[in-house]
Amino acid sequence: MTNLPLKPTLWHTLRQNPVTLKELRSRMRGRRAFVVLTVYLLFMSLFLALIYLAYLTTSGPGGSGARDAGKIMFTAVLGMQIFLVIFIAPAFTASAISGEKERQTYDLLRTTLLSPSAFVLGKLLSALSYVVLLILASVPLQSISFLLGGLSPEELIISQILILVAAVTFALYGLYCSARMKTTLAAIIAAYGGALFVTFGTPLIAVLITLITGAAFITTGTVGWVTEATLTYLGLTLSATNLPATLVLSETILQQENTLLFYTQSIRGHSVWLFSPWPLFILLYALAAWLLYRACVRHVRRISD
Amino acid sequence: MSNIIEIEGLSKRYGDLVALNDLNLTIDQGAVVGFIGPNGAGKTTTMRILTTLLQPSSGTARVAGYDVAQNPDAVRRAIGYMPDFFGVYDDMKVWEYLDFFAACYDIPPATRHGMIDDLLGLVDLGHKKEQYVEGLSRGMKQRLCLARTLTHDPQLLILDEPASGLDPRARIEMRELLRELQNMGKTIFFSSHILSEIADVCTSIAILEAGNLVAHGNIEQIRRQLRANRTIHVRLLGEREPLVNLLQTSPGVVHLQTDDLPADSLRFDFSGDDVALSELIQTAVSHHIPLVSFREEEHDLEDVFLQLTKGVVN
Ligand SMILES: Nc1ncnc2c1ncn2[C@@H]1O[C@H](COP(=O)(O)OP(=O)(O)OP(=O)(O)O)[C@@H](O)[C@H]1O
Numbered sequence: 205m206t207n208l209p210l211k212p213t214l215w216h217t218l219r220q221n222p223v224t225l226k227e228l229r230s231r232m233r234g235r236r237a238f239v240v241l242t243v244y245l246l247f248m249s250l251f252l253a254l255i256y257l258a259y260l261t262t263s264g265p266g267g268s269g270a271r272d273a274g275k276i277m278f279t280a281v282l283g284m285q286i287f288l289v290i291f292i293a294p295a296f297t298a299s300a301i302s303g304e305k306e307r308q309t310y311d312l313l314r315t316t317l318l319s320p321s322a323f324v325l326g327k328l329l330s331a332l333s334y335v336v337l338l339i340l341a342s343v344p345l346q347s348i349s350f351l352l353g354g355l356s357p358e359e360l361i362i363s364q365i366l367i368l369v370a371a372v373t374f375a376l377y378g379l380y381c382s383a384r385m386k387t388t389l390a391a392i393i394a395a396y397g398g399a400l401f402v403t404f405g406t407p408l409i410a411v412l413i414t415l416i417t418g419a420a421f422i423t424t425g426t427v428g429w430v431t432e433a434t435l436t437y438l439g440l441t442l443s444a445t446n447l448p449a450t451l452v453l454s455e456t457i458l459q460q461e462n463t464l465l466f467y468t469q470s471i472r473g474h475s476v477w478l479f480s481p482w483p484l485f486i487l488l489y490a491l492a493a494w495l496l497y498r499a500c501v502r503h504v505r506r507i508s509d
Numbered sequence: 510m511s512n513i514i515e516i517e518g519l520s521k522r523y524g525d526l527v528a529l530n531d532l533n534l535t536i537d538q539g540a541v542v543g544f545i546g547p548n549g550a551g552k553t554t555t556m557r558i559l560t561t562l563l564q565p566s567s568g569t570a571r572v573a574g575y576d577v578a579q580n581p582d583a584v585r586r587a588i589g590y591m592p593d594f595f596g597v598y599d600d601m602k603v604w605e606y607l608d609f610f611a612a613c614y615d616i617p618p619a620t621r622h623g624m625i626d627d628l629l630g631l632v633d634l635g636h637k638k639e640q641y642v643e644g645l646s647r648g649m650k651q652r653l654c655l656a657r658t659l660t661h662d663p664q665l666l667i668l669d670e671p672a673s674g675l676d677p678r679a680r681i682e683m684r685e686l687l688r689e690l691q692n693m694g695k696t697i698f699f700s701s702h703i704l705s706e707i708a709d710v711c712t713s714i715a716i717l718e719a720g721n722l723v724a725h726g727n728i729e730q731i732r733r734q735l736r737a738n739r740t741i742h743v744r745l746l747g748e749r750e751p752l753v754n755l756l757q758t759s760p761g762v763v764h765l766q767t768d769d770l771p772a773d774s775l776r777f778d779f780s781g782d783d784v785a786l787s788e789l790i791q792t793a794v795s796h797h798i799p800l801v802s803f804r805e806e807e808h809d810l811e812d813v814f815l816q817l818t819k820g821v822v823n
């Protein structure tokens with residue numbers, strides 16, 4: 205008997221991962237999944253219809269009123285997607301591994317030949333597939349904004365890429381909490397703690413830094429352009445760790461500077477290269493996702509002592 | 510390869526607690542070994558180390574020739590494990606449950622269908638194939654879990670208290686099932702608290718007490734090991750004093766008892782062999798002691814168990 209290494213290819217994992225199959229089978233069984241999807245879409249449509257009607261009654265068809273309505277509808281759907289990604293995706297995965305521990309099915313799985321990476325990927329894919337389904341289902345609603353003229357293709361594509369990347373990272377973060385913690389309750393608390401921190405904690409830190417440095421400016425009088433440029437870079441980098449901030453800032457830069465990537469700005473007479481935060485966001489979140497994935501696999505592989 | 514399990518100097522400590530103390534044990538291919546011990550003896554700990562779920566503090570364990578720490582995947586391929594406590598997934602049909610685990614063992618989909626039917630037939634759950642697992646009774650779940658351990662046709666089954674929580678009839682059925690599996694050529698290593706119940710299925714037993722192996726061998730060997738101190742009952746006509754005086758001076762007689770017995774009876778423990786015992790009877794007869802009966806107390810298996818595990822577990 206030889207010891208064949210069981211390294212599943214990505215394709216194999218995607219196509220016939222037993223964990224994904226099992227999870228999807230039980231999640232899609234019965235009507236619950238479809239009821240949730242239907243209610244979600246109905247709710248979103250109703251909301252958008254109300255916005256549209258409000259603008260129609262105030263400014264009539266055509267003109268800038270429709271454009272504004274398009275913008276607002278796009279933003280509303282985006283807000284819903286952000287909420288889904290930051291708070292629903294980790295909740296889906298936070299119970300994935302700890303639930304197996306609580307139900308005493310984890311040991312059964314760990315004595316099979318299922319590799320830790322296949323297990324982690326299977327759990328990730330099954331949780332993500334539903335979140336991604338909800339996100340993609342709302343894209344047609346967003347496209348209404350095209351018809352109204354308030355939205356460019358770049359805005360739609362980049363926002364959806366950011367949302368999807370964030371979905372993967374937040375789902376993996378939930379999975380990591382689930383692998384670390386013994387109970388689902390602890391995993392969910394840790395997952396929400398982390399999600400709340402990157403969503404509201406980092407802006408809070410940014411505000412604090414601004415206040416402190418602002419105070420420093422006042423006491424020292426003027427600061428050099430280098431200090432100010434450095435602080436600007438710091439702010440951009442910090443905002444690239446935050447999904448709403450990245451979306452808002454990238455949109456603002458697109459509107460004001462008319463660029464998706466770089467632009468120059470004059471700081472105290474010096475012209476400085478600045479950047480739109482979304483590529484950095486993708487880079488940082490992809491890196492975090494990779495590290496979280498490795499950590500998950502390491503935790504699942506570990507033999508308890 | 511005749512030893513499918515080879516355990517050498519295996520120890521497991523949880524802080525100060527020694528759950529397993531320098532365990533040495535080998536199990537032959539094809540054997541059915543009962544692993545007996547009171548609560549907390551370390552049976553589950555041993556099995557979790559063998560099934561690659563737990564890291565030993567020291568020592569080595571090899572299964573089917575593979576070291577459990579160095580080569581866990583090869584070990585997992587060779588064993589089917591049924592834990593003492595286990596859960597089942599909700600929202601899953603009986604056949605899906607087996608299909609899922611077969612997939613986890615990389616069994617190709619084409620061969621799974623026939624195999625699932627065979628396994629369900631073996632554990633007598635064929636009629637439950639399309640039902641949800643959560644709707645099964647405890648005994649059925651236990652049988653389903655046993656079927657699950659067989660999906661990849663392992664050589665060795667490690668079953669942690671497979672009969673716990675079952676009613677008497679289901680316990681008998683479980684025993685029959687073990688016998689059937691033995692006939693299929695499986696080596697079975699299973700734990701239990703009740704020695705008498707499993708004695709007739711086992712080819713050998715290993716008795717564990719507070720992390721120490723106190724006996725290992727077939728049932729007869731273990732019985733003989735105990736006969737070092739057999740208990741003899743004697744009844745005689747009239748007074749027992751002459752016999753008491755005789756026995757007090759005879760070699761091999763220990764722990765003579767007359768209290769709480771009728772005036773014509775006594776009991777003693779004897780450490781000699783059959784020859785010495787026969788000589789003792791002849792001496793009594795030659796002293797004209799009127800014996801009515803002279804019999805050795807049958808140790809039943811529970812006594813064996815209790816004697817071997819004198820409550821060392823705290
Ligand atoms: N995770 C753990 N942490 C600390 N101590 C443990 C742990 N697991 C087991 N023990 C201790 O190790 C000893 C052996 O436990 P084990 O479960 O192996 O016994 P057992 O023979 O299976 O008992 P039972 O018949 O009750 O199932 C016990 O004293 C137990 O308290």
Ligand SMILES: [Mg+2]
Pocket residue numbers: 552553554593669
């Ligand atoms: Mg146990």
